Amino acid sequence: MKRPDDVPASAGFDERAGWWRDATPELERLWTADGTLMLEAPRKDGKLHGEVRWHPMIEDDSQFESRRDVVRDLGLPDGPTHTLIATFDRGELQSVRFRPGFDDWYKDTLVAKFSGGKVHGELVWRVGGTNGEPLLSFGETVLRAEQLKLPKPWPEKLVAIFDRGRLVSHKFFDAHGKEVGGDKPIEDWGAATERATLAGYVERGDFVADARRFFPKAEKLAPKGLPKKLDKLATLPAAKALEAAVRKKQIPRMGVWLDLGSFGFDCEKEALDGAADAKYVGVGSDGSGDMYLLDTKTGKVHIYRHEESRLEAKAFDSLDTFAWALLRIEAAQRGLLPLAALEKALARLEIGAAECVLERVTS
Numbered sequence: 001m002k003r004p005d006d007v008p009a010s011a012g013f014d015e016r017a018g019w020w021r022d023a024t025p026e027l028e029r030l031w032t033a034d035g036t037l038m039l040e041a042p043r044k045d046g047k048l049h050g051e052v053r054w055h056p057m058i059e060d061d062s063q064f065e066s067r068r069d070v071v072r073d074l075g076l077p078d079g080p081t082h083t084l085i086a087t088f089d090r091g092e093l094q095s096v097r098f099r100p101g102f103d104d105w106y107k108d109t110l111v112a113k114f115s116g117g118k119v120h121g122e123l124v125w126r127v128g129g130t131n132g133e134p135l136l137s138f139g140e141t142v143l144r145a146e147q148l149k150l151p152k153p154w155p156e157k158l159v160a161i162f163d164r165g166r167l168v169s170h171k172f173f174d175a176h177g178k179e180v181g182g183d184k185p186i187e188d189w190g191a192a193t194e195r196a197t198l199a200g201y202v203e204r205g206d207f208v209a210d211a212r213r214f215f216p217k218a219e220k221l222a223p224k225g226l227p228k229k230l231d232k233l234a235t236l237p238a239a240k241a242l243e244a245a246v247r248k249k250q251i252p253r254m255g256v257w258l259d260l261g262s263f264g265f266d267c268e269k270e271a272l273d274g275a276a277d278a279k280y281v282g283v284g285s286d287g288s289g290d291m292y293l294l295d296t297k298t299g300k301v302h303i304y305r306h307e308e309s310r311l312e313a314k315a316f317d318s319l320d321t322f323a324w325a326l327l328r329i330e331a332a333q334r335g336l337l338p339l340a341a342l343e344k345a346l347a348r349l350e351i352g353a354a355e356c357v358l359e360r361v362t363s
Helices: 061-074 208-212 237-247 318-335 339-348 353-361
Strands: 013-014 019-023 027-032 037-044 050-054 084-089 092-098 108-113 118-124 136-138 141-143 155-161 167-172 280-285 291-295 301-305 310-316
Touching: 050 061, 061 118, 108 136, 118 136, 208 237, 208 318, 237 280, 237 318, 280 318, 291 318, 301 318, 301 353, 310 318, 310 353, 318 339, 318 353, 339 353
Parallel strands: none
Antiparallel strands: 013 019, 019 027, 027 037, 037 050, 050 084, 084 092, 092 108, 108 118, 118 155, 136 141, 155 167, 280 291, 291 301, 301 310
């Protein structure tokens, strides 16, 4: 077999697979018999690290299994095309782009971000047929087009938000960029709310009612590990009301910026770094792992940054202002209400701690 000009002398030819292979601990590459690049897989400390490029080119049916072996052995995701460009960080998949070929003039057919081995954040799909195969699969994550309930006629594009493998919200767009189908925008979200009406928002049941109205199709939150008793909340009516709603599974599951699945977290018992104090009880978290801690002495809700093990300087002055603001930030992040208008409302209501959340929403 004559060696193509672009194939290094260190590469050997595999007659059965029909490829040239050159592999070191830092980089593995494959080329077709005529020298077309098929695989670039950089590694660090024995794990995939950096941009992995895979473009299986089959010249004969006998080569099919060898291409499947590459996907399995490297632990690559499957998608709407076989060609992909994936980014890994020491063996953990961060993102993947599926496209017909490597060159930039090819349009991406699907782009997805991952965290902890699961789809997390935004996924964009240029809608097309899947021949009954999963739209995306990686490890335990299997996403099928049927789960997305495509409107007819087929839209041009899907934009979906995932929270650690769970579909949170999605929108469809036509060829002109106009939204079709998907979740409906919220018309009455409280843009004219006055500061005085925020007191009692949770205890009156308004928070639960708004959450169910904002996200009518969401499954109900069913937190695991919720303590049987939360005596620390006894003197806080809003906290007791929220606890009751969580226990009765009355609240829809959210998860992008407001995840109540960690309600009741005991900061002292769990020795939370930087906040291991008996007065703090976790009432929720965001999708990135930052937590919301209720100070049972003052009634304030603090934002806990898990990466820095610290509390933000600004805090929500009550569970009411926290619940009102975070519910609407969650909806705005899903595109259900205008973020700019929400920012104005939060400034007018002087909910300063919301600015700390919005900084990350808009970054």
